[in-house]
Amino acid sequence: MLYFSYGSNMDSAQMRRRCPGAQFVGKASLRDHHLVFPLPDESWGGGVASIAPRPDARVEGVLYRLTPEDFDALDDFEDVDRGDYARRLVSVQDANGATSRAWTYVNPREPGLFIPPSRAYLDAMIRGAVAHGLSSNYIAELRAIPTTRLEIGG
Numbered sequence: 781m782l783y784f785s786y787g788s789n790m791d792s793a794q795m796r797r798r799c800p801g802a803q804f805v806g807k808a809s810l811r812d813h814h815l816v817f818p819l820p821d822e823s824w825g826g827g828v829a830s831i832a833p834r835p836d837a838r839v840e841g842v843l844y845r846l847t848p849e850d851f852d853a854l855d856d857f858e859d860v861d862r863g864d865y866a867r868r869l870v871s872v873q874d875a876n877g878a879t880s881r882a883w884t885y886v887n888p889r890e891p892g893l894f895i896p897p898s899r900a901y902l903d904a905m906i907r908g909a910v911a912h913g914l915s916s917n918y919i920a921e922l923r924a925i926p927t928t929r930l931e932i933g934g
Contacts (some may be wrong), residue, residue, distance in 0.1 A: 781845070781846055781847075781848070781851065781883060782844070782846075782880055782881070782882035782883065783802075783842055783843070783844045783845075783846045783850075783851070783854070783882060783883050783884065784808055784810060784841050784842070784843055784870060784872050784882040784883070784884040785841050785843075785844060785884070785908070786810070786815065786829060786831060786839050786840070786841035786842075786843045786884070786902035787828060787829035787830075787905055788824075788828070788829070788901055788905055788908070789842075789854075789908070790841060790842045790904075790907075790908025790909055790911075790912060791904040791905070791907050791908040792803065792821050792908065792911060792913075793911075794904060795844065798853055798854065798857055798909075799844070799846055799847075799850035799853055799854060801846065801849065802844045802845070802846050802848040802850055803844060803845040803846075804842065804843075804844055805843040805844060805845050805874075805911055806842075806843050806874050806875055806910070807840065807841070807842055807843070807874070807875055807912050807914055808838045808840075808841055808842070808843045808872040808873060808874050808875075808880070808882070809838050809839065809841070809872060809873055810831065810838065810839045810841065810870055810871075810872050810884075811837075811838055811873065812833060812834065812835055812836070812837060812838075812860055813831045813832065813833055813834060813837060813838070813839045813870075814831065814832060814834040814837040814838075814839060815829055815830075815831060815839055815925075816829070816830050816831065816832045816887075816892075816893075816894070817829055817830070817894055817895050817896065817897055818830055818887050818889045818890060818892075818893040818894070818895065818923075819864060819887045819889060820895050821897065821901075824897070824900065824901040825897030825898040825900070825901075825928060826889050826895060826896055826897045826898035826927065826928040827894070827896055827897045827901075827902055827928075828887075828897065828901060829897070829905065830865070830885075830886055830887035831884070831886055831918075840909070840914045840915060840918040841872075841914075842908060842912045842914075843872065843874065843880070843882060851867075851883070854885070855867065856889070858923050859883045860885075863888065864886055864887060865884050865885040865886060865887055865888075866885070866886055866887075867884070867885055868883070868884055868885070868886045869881055869882070869883055870883075870884050872884060879887075887906075896925075896927050896928045897925065897927055897928070898927060898928050899927045899928070902922065902925055902927055905922055906919060906922050906923060909922055910913075913925060
């Protein structure tokens with residue numbers, strides 16, 4: 781099963797810890813969506829990412845092939861039981877323009893709420909984006925996201 785990561789799980793070291801069976805497939809993008817930060821996360825010390833619909837927008841990310849056990853582990857990490865995230869099936873395009881169906885995690889809260897991410901969280905996203913060759917424009921957009929002033933987690 782495919783998983784589309786757009787947040788800190790783009791960082792390969794983090795994904796290996798969380799999902800040892802994960803296999804990198806390639807970079808991908810999700811059309812008509814944008815990145816939002818509607819959920820506070822105490823362990824990161826700031827907001828964490830989700831996606832929300834927006835015409836003519838695009839979220840870049842990473843595709844992994846996961847085992848059912850990996851998805852069980854991600855459900856736990858993403859606090860699906862508490863309602864922090866829900867797993868959704870989306871259509872993403874790979875670097876060659878081919879469309880695939882992949883699971884991703886979406887926060888069901890109000891997407892208009894912006895809780896600035898911590899520098900540590902945003903750095904994990906940027907590390908993954910750079911390592912997997914996401915576009916320079918998208919990486920610049922990530923670098924421009926304002927972060928919390930007080931760093932308390934990470």
